[in-house]
Amino acid sequence: MTKDKITIANKKFNSRLIVGTGKYKSMSDCAKAIKLSGAEIVTVAVRRVNISDKKKPLLMDYIDPKKITYLPNTAGCFTSEEALRTLRLAREIGGWKLVKLEVLGDKKNLFPDMIETLKSTEVLTKEGFKVMVYCNDDPLMAKKLENVGACAIMPLAAPIGSGLGIQNTTNIKIIRSQTKLPVIIDAGLGQASDATIAMELGCDGVLVNTAIAKAKKPFLMSLAFRDAVISGRQSFLAGRIEKSTYGSASSPKTGII
Amino acid sequence: MKKIKKIKIKINGKLSTINENLSLSNFLKQLKIPLKKVAIELNKEIIDKNNIGKIKLKKNDMVEIVHFIGGG
Numbered sequence: 001m002t003k004d005k006i007t008i009a010n011k012k013f014n015s016r017l018i019v020g021t022g023k024y025k026s027m028s029d030c031a032k033a034i035k036l037s038g039a040e041i042v043t044v045a046v047r048r049v050n051i052s053d054k055k056k057p058l059l060m061d062y063i064d065p066k067k068i069t070y071l072p073n074t075a076g077c078f079t080s081e082e083a084l085r086t087l088r089l090a091r092e093i094g095g096w097k098l099v100k101l102e103v104l105g106d107k108k109n110l111f112p113d114m115i116e117t118l119k120s121t122e123v124l125t126k127e128g129f130k131v132m133v134y135c136n137d138d139p140l141m142a143k144k145l146e147n148v149g150a151c152a153i154m155p156l157a158a159p160i161g162s163g164l165g166i167q168n169t170t171n172i173k174i175i176r177s178q179t180k181l182p183v184i185i186d187a188g189l190g191q192a193s194d195a196t197i198a199m200e201l202g203c204d205g206v207l208v209n210t211a212i213a214k215a216k217k218p219f220l221m222s223l224a225f226r227d228a229v230i231s232g233r234q235s236f237l238a239g240r241i242e243k244s245t246y247g248s249a250s251s252p253k254t255g256i257i
Numbered sequence: 258m259k260k261i262k263k264i265k266i267k268i269n270g271k272l273s274t275i276n277e278n279l280s281l282s283n284f285l286k287q288l289k290i291p292l293k294k295v296a297i298e299l300n301k302e303i304i305d306k307n308n309i310g311k312i313k314l315k316k317n318d319m320v321e322i323v324h325f326i327g328g329g
Contacts, residue, residue, distance in 0.1 A: 021326075022327045048269040049290065091296075092296035092297075187329075
């Protein structure tokens with residue numbers, strides 16, 4: 001499996017698991033969970049520097065951006081304007097061009113506003129960004145995102161942080177089958193097996209935050225997700241058997257005593 | 258001795274009183290901001306970090322300094 005790498009915007013990665021860095025008890029817990037997960041890409045948010053408390057630990061002191069790819073995310077943005085501002089600032093911090101776009105449309109279910117998302121993807125791509133796009137599990141919208149230059153399609157499994165797992169496997173399969181871009185399930189996974197299902201559907205990767213950070217034992221869950229993604233990918237590549245209504249004995253019928 | 262005039266600016270949404278003609282670069286030095294880890298906006302325009310020495314802060318300027326934090 002050593003050669004089975006995922007390519008995002010012409011860059012190869014060994015791990016197909018992307019993890020978020022939010023909701024952890026501490027920065028050191030976050031760093032440890034990331035290490036255990038084997039993830040090579042982590043999502044990060046752009047926020048104001050705390051001017052009054054400069055002793056507050058900085059993410060970069062715990063997670064080295066030279067070793068782990070930072071994926072600036074527009075989490076919390078509800079308009080195209082906010083998202084563009086956030087990512088332009090992110091690029092300015094240190095040249096980050098690979099970004100995750102997320103434009104939310106509803107504060108309760110956190111579903112993406114796909115019209116604003118599509119608009120932003122087009123603008124960002126023209127500005128030279130490599131845009132991984134959080135989107136609905138809607139094949140038509142996924143296609144439109146691809147047409148305006150997205151570098152990865154990131155359909156939700158379920159609402160962000162809900163832990164419900166993949167709600168619409170059919171749509172995910174259609175999205176997977178219609179594009180050459182990486183399809184990465186983003187949001188809504190609850191346990192390791194959800195990641196395995198995503199990978200068995202043929203997805204190229206998964207992005208997980210809450211399911212690890214808020215597990216009773218985050219480090220153990222981090223390992224579980226690491227293995228689940230590998231397992232699901234291997235299962236997909238191995239090719240499952242056909243489903244059958246009736247039984248089929250595993251032992252030969254000849255030589256029965 | 259000439260008295261240095263003070264001006265008010267907004268930094269990350271909070272009012273701050275600084276000396277007139279203070280450069281953005283010196284202001285950030287005073288705040289001990291690690292330049293390599295932040296991005297800066299002045300009046301909603303992103304500032305090239307190489308040019309901050311040339312920029313003098315003016316009354317009512319709005320400065321935003323952002324960095325990466327944990328997020329999903």
